[in-house]
Amino acid sequence: MDQQIVRKLTAIVGEKHALTEFEDRYCYSFDSTFINAMPDLVLQPGSRDEIAAVCRVAYEHDIPVVTRGAATGLSGGAVPVKGGIVLEMTRLNHIIEINTVNRYAIVEPGIVTQNYLAAVDQAGLFYPPDPASSKMATLGGNISECAGGPHGVKYGITRNYVLGLEVVLADGSIVQTGNLVDGDMSGPDWTMLFCGSEGTLGVITKIMLKLTQKPQAKQTMMAIFDRIEDAATTVSTMMASGVIPTTLEIMDNSTIRAVENFLNIGLPVEAGAILLIEVDGDPKAVEKHVQHVMKVCQDCKALTVKAAKTTKEADALWKARRSVSPACGKINPTKISEDATVPRSRIPEMVAAVREIAEKYKLKMVIFGHAGDGNLHPNILSNKHDKEEMARVSKAVEELFQAALKLGGTLSGEHGIGYLKAPFLVWELGEEGFQFGKDVKQAVDPKCLLNPGKMFDYRAS
Ligand SMILES: Cc1cc2nc3c(=O)[nH]c(=O)nc-3n(C[C@H](O)[C@H](O)[C@H](O)COP(=O)(O)OP(=O)(O)OC[C@H]3O[C@@H](n4cnc5c(N)ncnc54)[C@H](O)[C@@H]3O)c2cc1C
Numbered sequence: 001m002d003q004q005i006v007r008k009l010t011a012i013v014g015e016k017h018a019l020t021e022f023e024d025r026y027c028y029s030f031d032s033t034f035i036n037a038m039p040d041l042v043l044q045p046g047s048r049d050e051i052a053a054v055c056r057v058a059y060e061h062d063i064p065v066v067t068r069g070a071a072t073g074l075s076g077g078a079v080p081v082k083g084g085i086v087l088e089m090t091r092l093n094h095i096i097e098i099n100t101v102n103r104y105a106i107v108e109p110g111i112v113t114q115n116y117l118a119a120v121d122q123a124g125l126f127y128p129p130d131p132a133s134s135k136m137a138t139l140g141g142n143i144s145e146c147a148g149g150p151h152g153v154k155y156g157i158t159r160n161y162v163l164g165l166e167v168v169l170a171d172g173s174i175v176q177t178g179n180l181v182d183g184d185m186s187g188p189d190w191t192m193l194f195c196g197s198e199g200t201l202g203v204i205t206k207i208m209l210k211l212t213q214k215p216q217a218k219q220t221m222m223a224i225f226d227r228i229e230d231a232a233t234t235v236s237t238m239m240a241s242g243v244i245p246t247t248l249e250i251m252d253n254s255t256i257r258a259v260e261n262f263l264n265i266g267l268p269v270e271a272g273a274i275l276l277i278e279v280d281g282d283p284k285a286v287e288k289h290v291q292h293v294m295k296v297c298q299d300c301k302a303l304t305v306k307a308a309k310t311t312k313e314a315d316a317l318w319k320a321r322r323s324v325s326p327a328c329g330k331i332n333p334t335k336i337s338e339d340a341t342v343p344r345s346r347i348p349e350m351v352a353a354v355r356e357i358a359e360k361y362k363l364k365m366v367i368f369g370h371a372g373d374g375n376l377h378p379n380i381l382s383n384k385h386d387k388e389e390m391a392r393v394s395k396a397v398e399e400l401f402q403a404a405l406k407l408g409g410t411l412s413g414e415h416g417i418g419y420l421k422a423p424f425l426v427w428e429l430g431e432e433g434f435q436f437g438k439d440v441k442q443a444v445d446p447k448c449l450l451n452p453g454k455m456f457d458y459r460a461s
Helices: 003-013 022-026 048-060 113-122 139-145 190-194 228-240 253-263 283-299 311-322 324-331 344-360 387-406 422-444
Strands: 041-043 065-068 085-088 095-099 104-107 162-168 174-178 203-210 217-225 247-252 273-281 302-307 334-337 364-369 378-382
Touching (some): 003 048, 022 041, 048 203, 065 203, 139 203, 217 283, 217 311, 228 247, 228 283, 253 364, 311 324, 324 364, 324 378, 344 364, 378 387
Parallel strands (some): 065 085
Antiparallel strands (some): 247 364, 334 378
């Protein structure tokens, strides 16, 4: 990058917040996937106006701008595949307001999700979207990827809680979408245009979020199955049975073994699969729902169903679920985390397809995730330095996508399209749908400077 432009940009954020050295920039060359690419410059702006000024300069000189939260993304979204500026958002990390009367919050995008969840909890309210990465990820990243989480089964995902956004566009102009009224109908829902847009349409600088009531009681259960097929049938039966659990997470045998090896907490390592199930609500309803859930599990051939007797027991089960990623990382260094998702009634077929693909390509694949949402998270445990294995991984991933689409599902239940899934987006949207996405991108970001090479900017070569 031209040194005069570097000086201009440095003057906007201050010298301390402009990183030009190779070793500093290198730290911003990857996210939580296995790909990486070097940025020319890293900027850590401290305000919306600094971001707008940076975008104006970038626009004038045709420089790509890649917004980055905590880089926990699993589709390559924050990797600067075309170089340019990485804009790190973590200095914008304040809660501006939590309004308990009207039940909303206004926050900056760089706040770590867990810190926000804790503040909302302290205010006596509840914000349900809870990605397993909440201790690291930022709310800006959650909104840009439309993050899901275990609570998604009952409460929905991030998009169901975003009331409005402030966004800096590619040329530095600032727009506000939505407002603090849930049910704003003044024109199209522009907020949803940016929710899930993965930094390709604008830089989110302020977020308005809906809050809800805290459940009075909850109960965690673990159902143990001999065969994963029975666990999969339980999920679809449960969802059709009239009681929607708060969470319905699955772990297959390989996942159980990996976590047990990592935590040593007495998980049933011989089981074909376990389901972690939580119900919440008012105490009487919770009692009734526990009985209902246990009966469905037993009818679907669960070996045992245990209810956690103490908060400590429940916490241990959730710790097991949250530890899946590091535990699998210990088995093989490159964990390729897919989130192709299918309608709940097709879960048993998707489980069968995943197992068939793993066998066909002789790959270590584990299944865990938000089964209640149809999101099974087939993860391939591989080694990116083994070229022959990675070629098999590529083919397996393509077949996973095909299987999910054939069952009426989607390429991504929550991790987004980013760089890694961009070549396949047309499979889901069709040629005309994909072109429509390209036209929208062209209209909002005519020079294609915001996160280029991703999503609709993918060009088959
Ligand atoms: C161990 C682990 C567990 C995970 N579990 C879940 C899970 O349960 N559910 C789930 O949905 N995801 C999960 N993820 C994926 C990831 O954590 C989410 O996608 C998360 O929302 C990304 O947040 P981030 O701050 O790290 O964003 P980044 O990775 O930094 O960025 C993600 C995308 O958002 C864009 N972006 C970031 N901030 C902004 C902004 N302010 N304005 C515009 N664009 C922006 C970036 O350009 C990029 O395209 C997991 C990841 C890991 C590593």
